[in-house]
Amino acid sequence: MYGKAHQYLKPPYRTARKIKKINFRLYAITDRHQCAPTPLVDVVSELLDVGVNAIQLREKDLSDTALIQLAQPIAALCHDYEAKLFINTNTRVARDVGAAGVHLPANAEPVGSVKETETDDNFYIGCSVHHLDAAKKREAEGADFLTYSPIYPTASKPGYGPAVGTASLAAVVEGVKVPVFALGGITPARVPECLTAGAFGVAVMSGVMAPKDAGIQAKHYLDFLTSASD
DSSP, X not given: OTTSGGGXXXXXXXXXXXXXXXXXXXXXXXXXXXHTTSOHHHHHHHHHHXXXXXXXXXXXXXXXXXXXXXXXXXXXXXXXXXXXXXXXXXXXXXXXXXXXEEEEOTTSOOHHHHHHHOOOTTOEEEEEESSHHHHHHHHHHTOSEEEEOOSSOOTTOTXXXXXXXXXXXXXXXXXXXXXXXXXXXXXXXXHHHHHHTTOSEEEEXXXXXXXXXXXXXXXXXXXXXXXXXX
């Protein structure tokens, strides 16, 4: 299956049911508080400059209006770089700014509820999961890809229990057919461990949200991901 480590770089990523092709390996998750005082749009621009092609805008404390104002210039940048923008939770904002899709947290509505309103076949739905049963459930609902966390101890995921480790990651990868991104405490040096466990790629917040040199840090992740295919 595609979850096997030695197969993880073989596109297109498809199963018996129609699965959208996932063309990114590094999934960058935003936190404008971490990158302050540098404006988030500037940090995202740095990431796109070095080759990051998937951004999740995860700014849960903003109103819809404020989120749209923040998202619009980032959406324009992603369009210019042919990168995918995902909005955390807020499907309406994702639609209004022309994002590629939405990312649903673990406690969010069923994927089917989103599909009822977002009927465009090109609209992606990613989901956060924290155990195998949830991964299977989200896959059955129609998720296009999953993030599984926390793989390692991380300050960004304090409320999700202890780190689950790469053995648990491997079990989730084996248990579903959609792409699984490892999340939580992922440093560039830990990328190979996650890929060996079968992860399709890695999702990172703190590692790419520094107020300075975010692009340089992202390049380290991309280098490890690229070297795995050599």
